[in-house]
Amino acid sequence: MAKQCIGLDIGTSAIKLVQVKVSRRGMALTNFGIEPVPPQSIVDGVVMNHRALVDALRNLASRIHLRGKSMAIAVSGNAVIIKRLTIPAMDGPALEEQMEWEVRQNIPFSRDDVVVDHEVLVQQTPQGQMEVMLVAAKREVVGQYMQVVRDAGFQPVVVDAAAFSLQNAVEGGVGFSPGETVAIVNVGATFSTMSIVQDGLPTFNRDLGVGGNTYTEAIRTRLAVSTDGAEAYKVGGAIAAAGAAADVVPQEVHHILAQVSEQVAEEFQRSLDFYLNDAVDTHLSRIYLSGGSALVPQLPKALQDRSRIPVEIFDPFMRVSVDPRRFHVDYLRANAPVAAIAFGLALRRAGDSA
Ligand SMILES: Nc1ncnc2c1ncn2[C@@H]1O[C@H](COP(=O)(O)OP(=O)(O)OP(=O)(O)O)[C@@H](O)[C@H]1O
Ligand SMILES: [Mg+2]
Structure with a gap:
């Protein structure tokens, strides 16, 4: 069986990399790293500064002594369209033909401009x-994205949709219970990806235009500081609220983090309502939060209060054995939710379809 890929999540604020080894004894972490990306390197999902991303990936790979070449990457945002379709049961060439027709019906881009794939959920x-x-x-x-990987000296062998990597991460990391419906929300810097999974199958996916930058922007304008200053206040405020020692931040920062969390939770709730209104007899048993902005402690609380659904911060490494001689365990634990998508990608094997 092919070995797992190196999972690489290229985000607008940071690159996340996860490598795991899966054996009969379970999962073991072989590599992990996060590397910041210069601002504006990716705008609206489009690569604007190819060189900066290549350098970030090269630096990260050399810093963590990465071994292996095959990478699984994800695309998301406006670049990806996911549709769940109900069609008459068929297979083989008839299904292929039907899918071509569905692409033309459902995808608002020219056929030549997109790569397409499909997965049968219910035969x-x-x-x-x-x-x-x-x-x-x-x-x-x-x-x-593939060119970034190649120019950094690696091979992109799997391209996934981030929503599916996220689902894959939860499935591999903690598992789904039969019959259970859960929402997974990855809260990044520029946007959030929501994926609702019912009985292990994806039923609803949506990207939402709120994330860490929503917080940073609010702090920047309300406290009249630079973007970097606002970012530092935000992370400092988040760390302090989580109970750890942190640099002193103005009291106002805590208010803003709480207020923006309400706003973000409201945005998530709108999408949950949209799904729940449509889905008969469905109730969500929990919401998993991941991504860098899941580390704003006021967010899970705001979302739980509003939705009345238990909210958990997703730790992809819960069942992964981690050698404390190789990894800085505190750093890993603190940043585990950031690596959710990269972890989902790290479970892919070359040849897996996206
Ligand atoms: N400890 C922390 N407390 C609060 N916010 C944090 C913390 N660590 C990271 N963040 C925020 O999380 C965001 C980065 O998360 P992540 O790496 O998931 O985003 P990204 O993948 O780069 O962005 P996107 O998915 O939007 O392209 C930034 O907005 C950053 O400020
Ligand atoms: Mg991201």
Whole structure:
């Protein structure tokens, strides 16, 4: 069986890398790292500063003594469209043909401009239908991300949609219980990815335009500080609220973190309501939060209060054995939720379809 890939999550604020070894004895961490990315390197999902991303990946790989070449990467945001379709049950060439037709019906880009893939979720329902997930990604954007990986000296062998990497991370990291419906929300810097999984199958995906930058912007304008200053206040305030020692930050920062968390939670709730209104007899048993901005402690509380659904911070390494002689365990634990998507990618094997 092919070995797992190196999981690489290229974000607008940082690159996250995870490498795990899966054996009969379970999962073991072989490498991990986070490298900041200069601002504006990626704008609206499009690579604007190729060189900066290549350098960041090279620096990270050399700093953590990365071994191996095959990488799994993810694309997200406007570059990706995911549609769950119900069509008459079929397979083989008929299904391929039907999918081509569905692409033309459902994807608002020219056929030549997208790479497409599909996954059969339910082969045949009692009504003779089938459920298929159709994924289309802009060819140009996929190409840009792959080129970053190649120019840094690696091989992109799997390209996934971030929403599925996230689901894969939770499945591999903590597992889904049969019959359970859970929401997973990865809160990044520029946007958040929500994925609702029912009985282990993806049922709803949506990207939301709120994230860490929403907090930083609010601090920047309200306290009239620079973006870097606001970012430092935010992280300092978050660390202090989480109970750890931190540099002193103005009291106002805590208020802003709480207020913006309310606003972000409201935005998430709107999407949860949209899903729940449509889904008959469904209730969400929990919400997992991941991504760098899940580390703002006021956010899980605000979301739990509003949704009345238990909110958990997702730790992808919960079942992964970590050698304390090789890894700085405190750093890893503190940043584990940031690595959720990279972890999901790290469970992919070369040849896996996206
Ligand atoms: N300890 C912390 N407390 C509060 N916020 C944090 C902390 N650590 C990271 N963040 C925030 O998390 C965000 C980065 O998270 P992440 O790496 O998941 O985003 P990204 O993948 O780079 O962005 P995107 O997915 O939007 O492209 C930044 O906004 C950063 O300020
Ligand atoms: Mg991200």
